[in-house]
Amino acid sequence: MALKEHLIELRNRLIKCAIALVIGAVVGWILYDRLFTDVAQPLMEISKQRGVVASLNFDGVSTSFDLKIQSAFFLGAIFSSPVWIYQLWAFITPGLTSKERRYTLGYMFSAIPLFLAGIWTGWLILPNIVVALTSFTPVGGSNIIHATDYLTFVMQLMLFMGIAFLVPVVLVAVNMAGIIAGRTMLKAWRITILGVTVVSAMAAPGSDAFSMFFLGAPLLVLYFGAIGLCILNDKRRDRKTAKRVAETEATADTATPFQELGTDLEQL
DSSP, X not given: OOHHHHHHHHHHHHHHHHHHHHHHHHHHHHHHHHHHHHHHHHHHHHHHHHOOEEEEEOOSSSHHHHHHHHHHHHHHHHHTHHHHHHHHHHHHGGGSOHHHHHHHHHHHHHHHHHHHHHHHHHXXXXXXXXXXXXXXXXXXXXXXXXXXXXXXXXXXXXXXXXXXXXXHHHHHHHHHTTSSOXXXXXXXXXXXXXXXXXXXXXXXXXXXXXXXXXXXXXXXXXXXXXXXXXXXXXXXXXXXXXXHXXXXXXXXXSOOOHHHHHHHHHHO
């Protein structure tokens, strides 16, 4: 395709992404009030249980409107993620080989549900994260939080969990590209388990060990499952390389027939 045709295709796909984003933002605008009530619920529970002041502060005339706009587009980006991720893949796929297309298509179909699952997990653990972090407020203190800062924290938490669930896809992609071997990734298992344990302990819906286990187990299963796939891919690659080397050595040990040598000499 000529440069002009590429730009036209890019424009068309960006328009489709924008339409999907706007539709998702409209849905986010409709759901905002209900979702905001659920987001602010942990602060209300803190006020009842601890007897401290915990509330959100809208410190400007237009703050509530600005936050609703930002939250609506954030939700719209989440709702429309299958559309704009597909449009990105469809734009770059003409420049890939058939084998690369199969790989990237597999990454896309696995990345979308994992990302959405991570967002959903972040939503589930949000109340416990808020309770855990505000528990350090001393007696007699108060938690009057700027609504902008609070909603930014909520969005960052959900994005963090969404990206955390994408780590297995990234690990497999890096291994497929031959950058890092699976056994090299496995060496960091102690640090990974420690990090997942700490996050799970803070976000667990209860104070018992079972709650922490049920939260941390899926993350560890995804991590070690991805490493297992990487190790299997390394073994497959090693067998393929060994076979190629053996075939090369077998060909090198075979003498060239005299008839072919005579033909080559005559050509010279």
